[in-house]
Amino acid sequence: MNTIELDCVGLCCPMPLVRIKRAMDEMNPGDCLKVTATDPAFEADIKAWSEKFGHVILSITVQENIKAVLQKAA
Amino acid sequence: MMDGTQQPSAMDFAKAATNSSTDFQAMLERLHKCQQSVDDLQKMIPEDNMTIVVFSGDMDKLIAALFLATGAASMGCQVSMYYTFWGLSALRKKTVYRHKTLLHRMLAWMLPAGVTRLKTSKMNFAGIGPRLFNHLMKKQQVPDLKQMLELAGELGIEMTACTTAMQIMGFEQDELIDGLAVGGVATYLQNASKARVNLFI
Numbered sequence: 194m195n196t197i198e199l200d201c202v203g204l205c206c207p208m209p210l211v212r213i214k215r216a217m218d219e220m221n222p223g224d225c226l227k228v229t230a231t232d233p234a235f236e237a238d239i240k241a242w243s244e245k246f247g248h249v250i251l252s253i254t255v256q257e258n259i260k261a262v263l264q265k266a267a
Numbered sequence: 268m269m270d271g272t273q274q275p276s277a278m279d280f281a282k283a284a285t286n287s288s289t290d291f292q293a294m295l296e297r298l299h300k301c302q303q304s305v306d307d308l309q310k311m312i313p314e315d316n317m318t319i320v321v322f323s324g325d326m327d328k329l330i331a332a333l334f335l336a337t338g339a340a341s342m343g344c345q346v347s348m349y350y351t352f353w354g355l356s357a358l359r360k361k362t363v364y365r366h367k368t369l370l371h372r373m374l375a376w377m378l379p380a381g382v383t384r385l386k387t388s389k390m391n392f393a394g395i396g397p398r399l400f401n402h403l404m405k406k407q408q409v410p411d412l413k414q415m416l417e418l419a420g421e422l423g424i425e426m427t428a429c430t431t432a433m434q435i436m437g438f439e440q441d442e443l444i445d446g447l448a449v450g451g452v453a454t455y456l457q458n459a460s461k462a463r464v465n466l467f468i
Binding site: 203204205206207208210211213214241242245246 | 334337338340341342343407408409410418422
């Protein structure tokens with residue numbers, strides 16, 4: 194099980210999703226993706242996006258940046 | 268032996284057997300019809316597709332259309348965009364005058380010569396508006412229209428040029444950006460009837 198980090202700081206919607214999709218496509222089921230973003234819509238968007246594909250959100254923390262850890266669905 | 272509880276005769280058994288076999292036949296037929304209805308209905312259920320008719324050739328509206336399209340594509344939707352009229356003329360890659368009628372030459376001259384030359388629908392200020400917005404977008408790391416179109420191609424978004432608009436405007440396929448398919452109303456409607464989200468911009 195690998196963990197990959199993805200930096201989406203400063204990117205506006207829908208670019209974080211585009212990058213996450215690309216990263217996820219290359220990953221294996223069970224792998225984790227650690228995303229850091231600043232887009233204010235990111236928290237809501239990543240929830241909707243993950244639900245769509247069935248990926249699991251392991252954690253979301255909103256501080257200065259929004260950090261989300263996703264696990265790719267089997 | 269006339270006590271009211273008559274024993275069923277062989278004749279009765281035969282009758283019942285034929286009855287139940289016709290019942291069985293009828294049931295099979297109904298089942299078959301039901302299956303067919305389900306199949307037909309399944310074909311009518313929209314898939315997770317999205318279509319966008321891009322009618323406008325304004326820079327800001329094209330940005331909105333392409334953002335929605337790329338966003339939807341990263342959510343796993345199959346997106347198809349149909350470019351018609353001003354939207355189509357925004358997708359030129361060069362200005363061609365050769366082998367055109369006078370009116371078509373005039374159109375070629377007057378319409379924006381590519382996606383970087385589009386006007387904004389508001390606050391155009393004779394071309395200052397688009398520059399201003401491009402500057403602001405660059406500052407926010409938002410890709411510009413040219414990059415968005417490339418991204419759309421990479422994400423597998425289908426882009427179709429309306430053939431009628433091409434004929435009216437006098438555009439050949441080689442003067443429009445690469446990767447455009449051509450199609451008409453039927454192509455669009457076939458996709459639109461299978462899509463959950465259909466937008467006109």
